[in-house]
Structures are given as structure tokens and as C-alpha cells.
Amino acid sequence: MLDQMIYMKDLSDNEKLLFQAEYAKSEKKPLTGQLFAFFLGGFGGHHFYMGNTGLGFVYILFSWTGLSALAALIEIFLMRGRCKEYNETVALEVSTKIKAMRSNQAPIKESVQESLPEETSKEVA
Numbered sequence: 001m002l003d004q005m006i007y008m009k010d011l012s013d014n015e016k017l018l019f020q021a022e023y024a025k026s027e028k029k030p031l032t033g034q035l036f037a038f039f040l041g042g043f044g045g046h047h048f049y050m051g052n053t054g055l056g057f058v059y060i061l062f063s064w065t066g067l068s069a070l071a072a073l074i075e076i077f078l079m080r081g082r083c084k085e086y087n088e089t090v091a092l093e094v095s096t097k098i099k100a101m102r103s104n105q106a107p108i109k110e111s112v113q114e115s116l117p118e119e120t121s122k123e124v125a
Contacts (some may be wrong), residue, residue, distance in 0.1 A: 003088055007095040015098050022097075026090045033079040050086060076102060099101020 004023060008016050028050060032072035044059025059068040 003084075004091055011095070011098060014041045015102065017089075019094055019098055022094045023091055026094075028083045028086050030080040030083040033083050034076050037076045037079055038073045041075065042066075042069030044068065044072075046072065046075060050082060073099075 004020070008019055033046050033049055036049045040046070042059070042063050044063075045051070047056035047059060047083060059072070062068045095119035
């Protein structure tokens with residue numbers, strides 16, 4: 001939550017609500033990742049959860065060796081940091097998109113007023 005506050009500090013109230021909604025869609029929970037690594041780690045379940053499908057398929061290919069299960073047991077302890085890093089990246093992307101939408105709205109409003117006939121543009125202003 002504290003990490004989110006850093007990215008929301010320059011946003012209006014409506015933009016903060018939009019940020020929270022978009023962030024909640026993509027946020028990865030560390031406990032969920034750790035559970036995937038523990039129960040399905042030998043088959044790459046935790047990598048599929050994090051969006052690393054290529055690495056997930058590699059784990060499936062090598063699941064018969066047992067090495068992927070051993071690696072998954074080690075990755076249980078790394079999952080919290082990976083989720084935090086992923087969530088920070090998502091928060092930055094969402095914040096950047098919202099700020100870009102804000103800066104793109106002003107020129108659009110001006111260009112709409114310029115394209116309207118003079119009588120209509122006076123009424124809009």
C-alpha cells in the first residue's frame with residue numbers, strides 16, 4: 001500500500017480511483033505466488049502466475065527430472081521479492097498511463113473547440 005501511495009501522490013481523487021482499479025487487476029499477491037511455487041512449482045505454476053509462460057513451459061519439460069521441483073522449493077523464498085518488483089512495475093505503468101491520459105485531454109479539448117463553428121465554440125466555452 002505504501003508503494004502505491006508514492007505513485008498516486010500527483011493524482012486527483014478520480015485518477016486515484018482509476019489507479020487503484022487498474023492496479024488491482026494486475027497486482028500479484030506474494031502468498032499466492034508462494035503457494036503456486038510450493039504446490040505446482042515442479043510444473044512451473046508460479047512462473048505462469050507471474051506471466052513468465054516461457055519459463056513455465058521449460059519447467060513442464062523438465063518436470064520428469066525433479067530438478068524443476070527442487071528449483072521451485074528454492075524459489076518459494078524468492079517469490080515475495082519478485083512479486084514486489086512486479087507490482088512496482090505495474091504501479092509505475094498505470095501511473096504513467098493515467099498521467100499521459102491527463103496530458104492528452106487538454107489538446108483534444110482545444111482541437112475540438114477549434115474545429116467547431118464560431119457560434120458553437122462560444123457556447124461551449
